[in-house]
Amino acid sequence: MAAVQGGLVDAVEKKDIKTEPSEDSGGNNNANDGRLLSPPPGSSASAPGGNKPPAGAPEDQQTLLAVLQFLRKNNLAESVEILRREAGLPEDALDLKAGDSAGAGSGGAGGTVDLEGEDASSLLSRVTVSSSAAAQAPTKGRTGLLPTKAVEDQPDVNVVLSAYSQQGDPALYGVYYSGLKRFIESVLDCHRAELSQVFYPLFVHMYLELVYNNHENEAKVFFEKFSGDQECYYEDDLRVLSSLTKKEHMRGNETLLDFRTSKFVLRISRDSYQLLKRHLQERQNNQIWNIIQEHLYIDIFDGMPRSKSQIDAMSGSLAGEAKREANKAKVYYGLLKEPEIELPLDDEDEEAENEEGKPKKKKPKKDSMGSKSKKQDPNAPSQTRIPLPELKDSDKLDKIMYMKEATKRIRLGPDNLPSICFYSFLNAYQGLTAVDFTDDSSLIAGGFADSTVRVWSVTPKKLRKVKSAADLNLIDKESDDVLERIMDEKTASESKILYGHSGPVYGISFSPDRNYLLTCSEDGTIRLWSLQTFTCLVGYKGHNYPVWDTQFSPHGYYFISGGHDRVARLWATDHYQPLRMFSGHLADITSTRFHPNSNYVVTGSSDRTIRLWDVLTGNCVRIFTGHKGPIHALAFSPNGKFLASGATDGRVLLWDIGHGLMIGELKGHTDTIYSLKFSRDGEILASGSMDNTVRLWDATKAFDDLETDDFTAATGHIHLQDNSQELLLGTYMSKSTPVIHLHFTRRNLLLAAGAYNP
């Protein structure tokens, strides 16, 4: 697994730099700039280096050269200067002596790191680690050389961990920590909340350092003494941490790797940061300072420090908040969405009118339905940004049906709540794990823990298979009702069972044209089933671990999947290999959804972040933090502007995709939220949860309130009012039936589904 995520993430990022210089390297430079705001702790370099391993002088120098070279390549002139001074190298040494290896490096494949020669690769792995960890020369000199030769099976882990081989009196850790705590408690109120953010990452890293250096008892004492201070939403991670008491445990522990490989991001105002820095320097508190330097990424902003509630709203993820850059640089990508789905519709509409010559009423209706204009929305991606499948005749017919239904749609609002029809699965003792409805609500499919998939027809029209090939030969292909004739009446039944998976089926999705069904399972495969023949067509293998969720694109053809291996994959139905792999999450991907315009996908993860990915480039364009538990439900608003997410913490969070901001928090559920759905016009948000309730929320109001607010997009600081109670329009208890799927029919009737658990 580590091969996929773990230590390689850094290296992967490096590669990204090469391919996407505009953004990621920018971010990287920023990272280093942030680092450089503080004077390099050169003084501390002389601090104990007791267990520095005897490294051969030539090798040492070679390493330094490689570092220098890397820094120079990334235009980090200042760092180069410092490092060179520290190492006492002549100015030209780099140019002359490093020439050969550098040549190999930069010459080969445009400087891709991993194409270096055998020898250099081990060096460069160090370079990668140290530099990405904002490793300046001093730290390097103190610690970085310890791991040297990579261990065979998991080189990254050792490299990663080596940074923990700090020296320092283990007994003093508690003193340091409580010293800092005293300081932070004594600062002005406005800074205290911000600086308190430091506690958790600091606590974790100090604890890990103690464990790594085999100070088991001290670590235990430290943990017991201070774990109670941490915010309650870190409880899950602390639980993992608490079981980790030996150095041996660290190898292969994912949580630990996450912590180490990804720097914990804090957003702190400049004033507060200065305060902290001054304090630490005055006290000569190098231990803490080093940790902050090495393992934390402090995103400094100018302006008012944030309040406790503002911080709490955004924190909770495994690796701190998102960097502002992560959500900022791509703002123009963000608002691309809207009318793309409408535009073809309009075309369709016209065609339909031409074909049928009748539906005149639709037009005004169409306008009123929230599409801003029929012109190209400036925020929308171009039609051809990603190639979409051409519409077939049957699709066009379906669109017409859709339009017809849409005219009969009930307009929902706080005064006009939808009716809810609940589909209970009875006798589902084997465990219902996933449900999906077709868009026209004619079919319902359930995935079960016993590996079966069942499809029901909820209309009087029964499910029929296509006749066998031999029988098909006998059919008169010219007849008008050929489509009817190919069906085998004998197989008509209300439900069909699909066998094929070898583990619980965790995700299920109908294709928009109702011809296919997609399921993903614990067995690591995604299967495509034909709803004409009720057989399995393809098994997509790629995830080696359980696949937690999958979904078809709203335009068909593409689908997205995500699972335990932390990589989301984008597939096309006619390719057996994924088209895109989206990696970056630090823990399992628990849910995946397509944006209505099919240009973006969103993934929610156990690392408590949500990421939005661009299908075209494969880049992560948004990172949303704020949930305090694994995210199990995601839903885009129909206009594509907003995203709703639900997690095990029982809260629904609302996000503005364009601005990359959290814009609302809906509290009320008492257990994991497994399903979210916007009504067809986006006026109502329905949420279904493990607590056996369906709740309806006033989405219009939630989004309106925001627009009247002056947007603090620049800072990204949000003031959330606690207005959940006002937005809650209704709570409907089911009888011990967890709600695991919700669906609005085209006429805005809400369908809910779950298994009855007596």
Added chain:
Amino acid sequence: MAEERRPKQCTVVLPTESMKAMAESIGVGQLQEESCVALSEEVSYRIKEIAQDALKFMHHGKRRKLTTNDIDNALKLKNVEPLYGFQSQEFIPFRFASGGGRELHFYEEKEVDLSDIINTPLPRVPLDVSLKAHWLSIEGVQPSIPENPPPAPKEQQKVESTEPLKVVKPGQEEDGTVQGKGQGATAADGKGKEKGLIRLKPRSTHELSVEQQLYYKEITEACVGSCEAKRAEALQSIATDPGLYQMLPRFSTFISEGVRVNVVQNNLALLIYLMRMVKALMDNPTLYLEKYLHELIPAVVTCIVSKQLCLRPDVDNHWALRDFAARLMAQSCKTFSTTTNNIQSRITKTFTKSWLDEKTQWTTRYGCIAGLAELGADVIKTLILPRLTVEGARIKAVMEGPVVSNIDKIGADHVQSLLLKHCASVIAKIRPQPDNVEQYRIDYGYLGPMLCSHVMKARTQAALQAQQVNRTTLTITQPRPTLTVSQSGLSGSAGPRTPSIIKVPSSLTLMSPRPGTPSQPSPPATKYIVMATSAGPASTQQVITLSSSQSASPVTSTVPSATSTLQPLVKLESGSGPGLTGSRPMQKYIVVSLPSSASSSLENKSSVLPTSISSTPIEAGMKLDRSESPGASTQSPH
């Protein structure tokens, strides 16, 4: 909460003994202590890791309960072969036993006779998954249909009736439902208005919709009508329908008025119908009747003690109605009696008062005794037993004296059999053996001899039951409930005492014996037996003695492994010191928790065995406890 849990998490490690035991099981003897420590730490860590992964599978499986399959899947993630053979979703088939300082985990594998399996008819095929649709909400209002939960949950009804002030507070469950009901106008408004609405709510809820009115009419007609099938259906509806909350006041009034009228008219049949309605209302799990007790209780009490309930008292069986109503009364006492309303004590006083009255008629007398007797053994012991002599004399006067009237005679006869029925079982519990007719006559007067024979019968029956229980019980250390029953070796106890324990491991952690008195078994628990007997093997084998016969001990025979090590699974322990209370030389405790049907066998059997003398203070204390409050002990296993 997190703060409290965390430090513990830090320290939970498997005991090293487990490592030793496991090592032994695979043939590694003499594992060093350090190795054990290292191993146990490592194993604990890995187990935690796996548990954390398994949780993921639980979440994705949309469950709240971790199953063995989740563990299997988590193991698969780690590339570890899953554990085969742990298929059951419900429980882990480990059994645990201990005794004599040895602890043992084992699988329970019963020998199965194949021919039995072949010969039994095939079980019914479980039903297939099916889909059922219902309306959870219609335009924002949740309809009251059986598929939906009751509109006002019982808890809320209880809160409303006991603590009306609490209900007024906003922000409870209410918000959703209230808004749902008063949708439209209120939903859009802010919080302030909602508060007002909640305050108003009780007023509006007493209006019945047309459908409800129809329903009410149909139901009440069916309940008192002539068609028995219809009545059964109506009662069934009352007992199960979740949406009756709103109609409760009407039903209550209907019943109370009905009783008032029909008592005057001596219409026995209708009274019975009405009592059945009360019973059905009480059986409905979604209703909380407390608010209507002021109407219901007088009606019920009337049916118990009324002088005349039927037109022909000599022929009609109004006694059954009295019994039935008395049971209802007892049930409502049990359910609704609180320190504030004192229902039980008030009812008891009422009954006692009219019973003590010399002029009370036999019918009323019967009702009073029945009402008291149903309240439990405690009441019988303190109120009825002391009066047996007086009552006996009264009965004797009627039965053997000059014939007064047939009605009196019938009444006296019924009172007599009622007294015998209820008192015998209580006496059997509190009176030591042997049962001497003469002694009984002295103690209880006229009723003595009859009581004596009834008591003996009761004892035999109890013994039989207990033995049956025993047979089923021995296999039982069910893993789920954690019951720790042990006898504390209090300093005063005579003789060496090893704690005899049936312990039930709730998890992998091993528990060590800890002193304590028998705790009350938790509700879903199965059966446990803890016995304390004297040391002699012969006496240990008596489970419950009437005849002192020495049957083969089911204890040792069902668990052969235990016999071989001379450590019975259920340790029968001895306290063979000098008896402090000579009269009860030996105690046997049988703590049995069974579904309530078997509760009668729960009583402490104190058997007098002339051969063995042993009793420890604690045992005597416990014994005393129980005999003082048999009522309490009988209720415990519910």
